[in-house]
Amino acid sequence: MTVAIFWVSPATDMENRMMVRTLLIRGMLVGFLAGILVFSFAKVFGEPQVDHAIAFESAMDEAKAKADLERGIHDVEEPELVSRKLQASYGLLTGVMVYSTAFGGLFALVFSYANGRMKSTDPRVVSVLLAITGIIAVYVVPSIKYPANPPSVGNPDTIGMRTELYFIMMLVSLLGMIAATMLQGRLRQQYNAWTSTYLAGACYILIVFTTGELLPAVNEVPSNFPADLLWNFRIDSLGMQIIMWTTLGLGFGAFTEYANRNRFGYRNGANIQLNAH
Amino acid sequence: MSDTAIGSHAIPSPAPIPVREIAPWLVFGLLMLLALYFVGAEEGATSIIPGMYVHEWVHDSRHLLGFPCH
Ligand SMILES: [Zn+2]
Numbered sequence: 232m233t234v235a236i237f238w239v240s241p242a243t244d245m246e247n248r249m250m251v252r253t254l255l256i257r258g259m260l261v262g263f264l265a266g267i268l269v270f271s272f273a274k275v276f277g278e279p280q281v282d283h284a285i286a287f288e289s290a291m292d293e294a295k296a297k298a299d300l301e302r303g304i305h306d307v308e309e310p311e312l313v314s315r316k317l318q319a320s321y322g323l324l325t326g327v328m329v330y331s332t333a334f335g336g337l338f339a340l341v342f343s344y345a346n347g348r349m350k351s352t353d354p355r356v357v358s359v360l361l362a363i364t365g366i367i368a369v370y371v372v373p374s375i376k377y378p379a380n381p382p383s384v385g386n387p388d389t390i391g392m393r394t395e396l397y398f399i400m401m402l403v404s405l406l407g408m409i410a411a412t413m414l415q416g417r418l419r420q421q422y423n424a425w426t427s428t429y430l431a432g433a434c435y436i437l438i439v440f441t442t443g444e445l446l447p448a449v450n451e452v453p454s455n456f457p458a459d460l461l462w463n464f465r466i467d468s469l470g471m472q473i474i475m476w477t478t479l480g481l482g483f484g485a486f487t488e489y490a491n492r493n494r495f496g497y498r499n500g501a502n503i504q505l506n507a508h
Numbered sequence: 509m510s511d512t513a514i515g516s517h518a519i520p521s522p523a524p525i526p527v528r529e530i531a532p533w534l535v536f537g538l539l540m541l542l543a544l545y546f547v548g549a550e551e552g553a554t555s556i557i558p559g560m561y562v563h564e565w566v567h568d569s570r571h572l573l574g575f576p577c578h
Contacts, residue, residue, distance in 0.1 A: 244526070313565050334544075336537070379575075382577070390553050391553045394552060
């Protein structure tokens with residue numbers, strides 16, 4: 232922001248810009264709080280599954296090393312850079328906190344665009360709707376095609392391809408959701424909320440279904456990998472996402488409503504006074 | 509989406525923040541995406557920092573957050 236822009240800008244622009252700043256900080260704060268909840272859940276429920284999977288992996292590695300030794304091949308054990316103890320505590324904490332806080336910030340940026348551009352004037356409703364569409368687009372749909380896997384399920388040689396496919400699926404899902412949301416807004420001028428949401432939702436499903444059918448399947452689960460462990464791991468992974476998006480959706484909306492009420496003295500007054508200058 | 513729909517609303521609605529006022533903050537959005545990259549993919553499929561330390565450090569979260577790993 233330069234001085235020149237500052238002088239030609241009307242006060243409302245400056246205030247709007249500060250509003251985005253406030254929302255961004257709020258989003259990261261709510262994301263940080265969500266991260267604490269997600270970490271607690273992951274530590275209690277997810278981490279044991281990771282440990283079981285690593286125990287399975289070690290057993291497989293040992294069996295392979297033994298078989299190789301009998302054939303005269305000496306397997307080289309990979310050095311451990313970060314101990315399991317650190318990975319399962321501070322490592323997990325770092326990853327989850329960065330992820331949640333970053334999503335909180337992105338959520339706030341999307342909210343700052345969406346608020347006032349949707350039929351609903353209540354920031355709590357806008358926030359919850361964004362969280363629902365967010366978890367579907369970013370996690371649920373990409374994971375139906377390429378589910379979360381515990382350690383030892385993926386083949387290290389295919390990590391490049393698997394990462395690419397996962398991000399393509401996520402990107403298509405996200406763009407499809409944006410397109411469907413825009414379509415819903417258009418349809419809303421002619422049809423009621425139910426009809427337009429059904430039609431837009433059908434378009435989103437068509438986009439992601441077609442993409443899912445076109446992209447290759449990845450199945451690298453070892454045949455003797457415990458099915459209940461795989462299931463538990465994936466459910467815990469979903470649980471973490473539900474906790475994060477629920478906290479973002481409800482927390483951010485409630486926080487914004489509370490702040491607006493304190494600032495403007497009435498409900499849902501986000502920018503009404505700012506723009507009335 | 510449509511300003512006309514908002515204009516025709518009877519209830520006072522929050523005025524949308526103009527895109528030009530949101531745009532400067534998208535820099536932070538890119539930073540968020542970079543942060544997500546470090547949790548989700550660094551030292552896996554691609555690598556910015558040499559070695560495997562970042563990958564190893566965030567390893568458990570990478571698996572649990574649904575990113576492809578090993
Ligand atoms: Zn891994």
